[in-house]
Amino acid sequence: MLEPLRQWICDTCGEIIQSPGQGYVEWMETNDKRHGFRIVHHASQSPRKGIGGDCYYGIVERGGDGSLTDFVGARGLLELTSWIHVGEWHDSKYAEPEVDLREWTTLFRRLHAPYYEEARHCTQELRDELDCGADQIYLYLPDTLKRIVEEHESRRPMKEGEAAVGERQLQTLSFGVSAPRIMVHSALRNLERLKGLVHRARKELKGEQERERHGALQ
Numbered sequence: 761m762l763e764p765l766r767q768w769i770c771d772t773c774g775e776i777i778q779s780p781g782q783g784y785v786e787w788m789e790t791n792d793k794r795h796g797f798r799i800v801h802h803a804s805q806s807p808r809k810g811i812g813g814d815c816y817y818g819i820v821e822r823g824g825d826g827s828l829t830d831f832v833g834a835r836g837l838l839e840l841t842s843w844i845h846v847g848e849w850h851d852s853k854y855a856e857p858e859v860d861l862r863e864w865t866t867l868f869r870r871l872h873a874p875y876y877e878e879a880r881h882c883t884q885e886l887r888d889e890l891d892c893g894a895d896q897i898y899l900y901l902p903d904t905l906k907r908i909v910e911e912h913e914s915r916r917p918m919k920e921g922e923a924a925v926g927e928r929q930l931q932t933l934s935f936g937v938s939a940p941r942i943m944v945h946s947a948l949r950n951l952e953r954l955k956g957l958v959h960r961a962r963k964e965l966k967g968e969q970e971r972e973r974h975g976a977l978q
């Protein structure tokens with residue numbers, strides 16, 4: 761799991777940005793409006809630097825950028841909200857925001873809503889929450905997002921030696937017959953327990969067979 765509000769997934773290379781000091785926020789600018797926000801690796805930390813590249817926008821596309829450290833914490837809140845309105849001391853008449861508000865909302869949540877950065881990639885789990893009636897606030901509460909990330913991790917396909925049917929497939933099957941969510945979850949937990957039992961029983965059986973074979977040979 762990513763460390764909330766301390767680690768991000770680079771929009772260019774898809775690798776983890778390990779700390780705010782290793783990242784950059786960049787954007788494009790069209791008709792004085794900022795859009796196309798991205799969180800990317802700082803050039804010195806980019807996995808592409810070995811081949812002489814980086815994770816930044818090309819020079820022609822880039823409208824502006826800043827160190828990720830300026831966009832987190834209290835400083836970050838002020839920086840980001842100043843793009844919507846600089847405040848009455850600097851602008852007594854409210855002017856148009858300098859940003860595409862829809863894209864800004866996503867950037868803001870990536871930088872300031874715990875677990876949002878990782879959970880936004882868990883599309884299946886987000887859809888499940890919506891199906892269960894999550895509204896536009898509940899869906900993004902830290903507890904909800906943390907659970908979504910944990911569920912996503914628990915649904916990863918099983919490793920070598922485990923049952924052929926992955927948890928994800930089982931879940932899909934269960935939802936196919938519209939089983940209540942809670943039942944699916946407890947069924948998955950039971951499945952884990954059963955797998956452990958089967959594994960132990962197989963080992964014991966094998967040992968018994970070997971002992972028998974050994975005995976027959978003597």
Ligand SMILES: [Zn+2]
Binds near residue numbers: 771774800801806
């Ligand atoms: Zn990168």
